[in-house]
Amino acid sequence: MYSENISAQESPEYLRMSLAAAMTLDFVPGLFYRGARLGCVNLLLNYSDGCRANCAFCGLASQRQPAKSGKSFIRVPWRIYSTDDIIRAINKAPEYVSRVCISMITHPKSKMDTISACKEIASRTSLAISLLITPTLLNREDLVAMKEAGAERVGVAIDAATEDLFKKLRGKPVKGPHDWNKYWEIYDQSLEIFGKGMAGVHLICGIGETEREMVSAITRAKEMGGSTHLFSFFPEQGSAMQSMSPPAIGTYRRIQFARWS
Numbered sequence: 001m002y003s004e005n006i007s008a009q010e011s012p013e014y015l016r017m018s019l020a021a022a023m024t025l026d027f028v029p030g031l032f033y034r035g036a037r038l039g040c041v042n043l044l045l046n047y048s049d050g051c052r053a054n055c056a057f058c059g060l061a062s063q064r065q066p067a068k069s070g071k072s073f074i075r076v077p078w079r080i081y082s083t084d085d086i087i088r089a090i091n092k093a094p095e096y097v098s099r100v101c102i103s104m105i106t107h108p109k110s111k112m113d114t115i116s117a118c119k120e121i122a123s124r125t126s127l128a129i130s131l132l133i134t135p136t137l138l139n140r141e142d143l144v145a146m147k148e149a150g151a152e153r154v155g156v157a158i159d160a161a162t163e164d165l166f167k168k169l170r171g172k173p174v175k176g177p178h179d180w181n182k183y184w185e186i187y188d189q190s191l192e193i194f195g196k197g198m199a200g201v202h203l204i205c206g207i208g209e210t211e212r213e214m215v216s217a218i219t220r221a222k223e224m225g226g227s228t229h230l231f232s233f234f235p236e237q238g239s240a241m242q243s244m245s246p247p248a249i250g251t252y253r254r255i256q257f258a259r260w261s
């Protein structure tokens with residue numbers, strides 16, 4: 001069922017699953033602190049040659065050390081399972097599990113495989129499906145195809161709060177392919193295609209922005225008609241930003257508060 005050999009088993013037949021989702025679906029034993037429950041099964045595409053981008057803060061960046069097989073993402077390991085096994089487990093999941101989220105990475109096969117995995121899960125389960133999309137690989141027609149495949153909503157991980165930071169951490173200076181304007185353009189088109197409130201922007205607090213800049217990015221995403229999802233920077237071992245500190249708790253709390261106000 002579970003394989004350590006993550007490079008031999010690629011999407012769409014195989015997907016990586018977050019540790020919390022694997023615990024929720026009984027793939028691995030474990031208990032959540034204070035009885036917390038996970039309502040969303042988080043899945044990630046997998047390719048032997050990994051993500052082609054090189055975002056400075058990311059555990060999946062192509063130039064990250066150590067070897068690809070040891071890479072974590074957002075602090076936790078993502079083990080690989082067959083898509084069939086995942087779908088079977090979703091159909092036996094506790095009733096509080098209501099959603100699946102499939103995350104793209106920057107890879108030439110990623111667009112078609114995301115659509116294919118989305119179709120498969122939509123046709124064989126009753127859960128709502130979200131996609132975390134990679135704008136660099138997409139155009140308007142692709143968003144339409146994703147909706148037709150069964151996706152209910154999408155997230156766009158802009159991550160950096162300003163254009164300068166985005167370029168420095170995700171663009172040419174780190175040998176990455178991503179472009180700030182393209183990310184906002186695809187977010188705008190996502191709102192048009194999926195509907196107001198059905199697209200959102202991910203932002204990471206503590207990667208070099210000021211509090212004012214983060215609030216501006218949150219405001220921009222909200223005024224366009226979508227939502228925001230806030231993350232606190234965590235220095236992934238082996239990433240280019242491994243020695244940076246997470247944001248001060250006061251900063252993060254103020255940004256959380258601003259996001260809700």
Ligand code: SF4
Pocket residue numbers: 051052053054055058059060061062104105106
């Ligand atoms: S595109 Fe996404 S997965 Fe790839 S390095 Fe950047 S943040 Fe990580």
